[in-house]
Amino acid sequence: MKAKERAIEVRGLTKRYRGSRSAAATTAAAVDRVSFSVEAGEIFALLGPNGAGKTTVIKILTTLLKPTSGTARVAGFDVSKEKDSVRRSIGIVFQEPSLDWRLTGRENLDFHARIYGVGQGDQGDQGGERRGSGKRRRVREERIEEVLKLVELEEKADEVVDKYSGGMKRRLEIARGFIHHPKVLFLDEPTLGLDTQTRRRIWDFIKELNAREGLTVVLTTHQMEEADYLCGRVGIIDRGRIISLDTPRNLKDLIGSDLVSLELEENSGGYEEVFKRLDFVTEFREHDGFVTLKMERGDLRIPEILEAARQEGLEVRSVNLRKPSLEDVFLQFTGRRIRE
Ligand SMILES: Nc1ncnc2c1ncn2[C@@H]1O[C@H](COP(=O)(O)OP(=O)(O)O)[C@@H](O)[C@H]1O
Numbered sequence: 001m002k003a004k005e006r007a008i009e010v011r012g013l014t015k016r017y018r019g020s021r022s023a024a025a026t027t028a029a030a031v032d033r034v035s036f037s038v039e040a041g042e043i044f045a046l047l048g049p050n051g052a053g054k055t056t057v058i059k060i061l062t063t064l065l066k067p068t069s070g071t072a073r074v075a076g077f078d079v080s081k082e083k084d085s086v087r088r089s090i091g092i093v094f095q096e097p098s099l100d101w102r103l104t105g106r107e108n109l110d111f112h113a114r115i116y117g118v119g120q121g122d123q124g125d126q127g128g129e130r131r132g133s134g135k136r137r138r139v140r141e142e143r144i145e146e147v148l149k150l151v152e153l154e155e156k157a158d159e160v161v162d163k164y165s166g167g168m169k170r171r172l173e174i175a176r177g178f179i180h181h182p183k184v185l186f187l188d189e190p191t192l193g194l195d196t197q198t199r200r201r202i203w204d205f206i207k208e209l210n211a212r213e214g215l216t217v218v219l220t221t222h223q224m225e226e227a228d229y230l231c232g233r234v235g236i237i238d239r240g241r242i243i244s245l246d247t248p249r250n251l252k253d254l255i256g257s258d259l260v261s262l263e264l265e266e267n268s269g270g271y272e273e274v275f276k277r278l279d280f281v282t283e284f285r286e287h288d289g290f291v292t293l294k295m296e297r298g299d300l301r302i303p304e305i306l307e308a309a310r311q312e313g314l315e316v317r318s319v320n321l322r323k324p325s326l327e328d329v330f331l332q333f334t335g336r337r338i339r340e
């Protein structure tokens with residue numbers, strides 16, 4: 001079948017791992033009837049805590065794992081029936097690094113570019129280097145130069161990867177992921193373990209890649225800032241299910257109002273009565289030693305809240321006023337935080 005406009009189309013995708021740890025009858029699906037689609041050119045994220053099923057979805061979409069049921073199409077091809085076509089259309093950056101540390105950055109890219117037949121016209125043709133190899137090499141070298149430049153590694157290109165920082169390694173992996181002009185780039189937790197500054201740089205560079213090469217990007221993350229900053233749309237996933245899917249703006253608008261969190265001395269819970277008495281509080285929640293209240297114009301209400309706490313003899317350790325984040329959306333739907 002010919003490739004359609006949609007980059008990804010997932011319908012009722014389910015994965016049960018065989019021989020799972022718990023009793024067979026009660027084994028929960030790692031991925032449970034997940035459906036979503038991604039248009040060409042989007043940056044899309046699956047956001048969710050550890051164990052939510054993100055990597056499992058990515059593995060199915062990249063043909064590394066067979067779904068138990070449901071269907072998925074990538075670049076118009078069925079992940080179960082047209083594996084080779086899917087593989088030719090995608091680039092993957094895994095959670096675990098997979099570079100050869102003894103080679104230079106350029107050598108790593110060259111190796112990958114050869115496997116994918118960069119410069120051979122048809123990306124899927126992995127044939128030899130016989131005819132027109134000079135031209136092929138030139139095309140390949142130009143492409144390597146181009147991607148090195150995009151990830152700002154030109155100056156380090158001829159150093160062995162072993163000497164790279166964590167951020168440089170990650171950038172090189174991303175470069176390798178798209179060197180062969182894939183239609184869709186999959187990134188599984190692309191900035192895991194990187195410091196804030198490096199993270200930001202990688203984000204900007206994923207954005208640029210998306211804009212410059214029109215690449216569709218599908219990533220997973222448990223960092224709400226990452227999904228918020230980077231993605232046009234976000235699917236929030238928990239326990240194998242997508243619990244909400246929309247633009248970050250619309251997701252946060254679901255929460256709407258301001259959130260005021262109080263950290264209470266000796267928070268043993270059961271404060272609902274105290275704070276629900278305040279008639280401007282539209283919602284109440286207790287979690288991890290905090291009490292979170294939802295209201296309009298929280299900035300004006302803090303004095304009243306503190307007064308109410310004082311009257312009950314509650315000692316407030318800290319107060320925090322914030323606009324809703326994707327973490328709050330997650331909290332709203334699950335009663336838990338993304339980061340436990
Ligand atoms: N090979 C496997 N065998 C059995 N269970 C697995 C396997 N891989 C993952 N799981 C389970 O599937 C669930 C989803 O895992 P995963 O997709 O890795 O989540 P995430 O990437 O969101 O952290 C978890 O409960 C995990 O323990």
Ligand SMILES: [Mg+2]
Pocket residue numbers: 054055056095188189
């Ligand atoms: Mg994972």
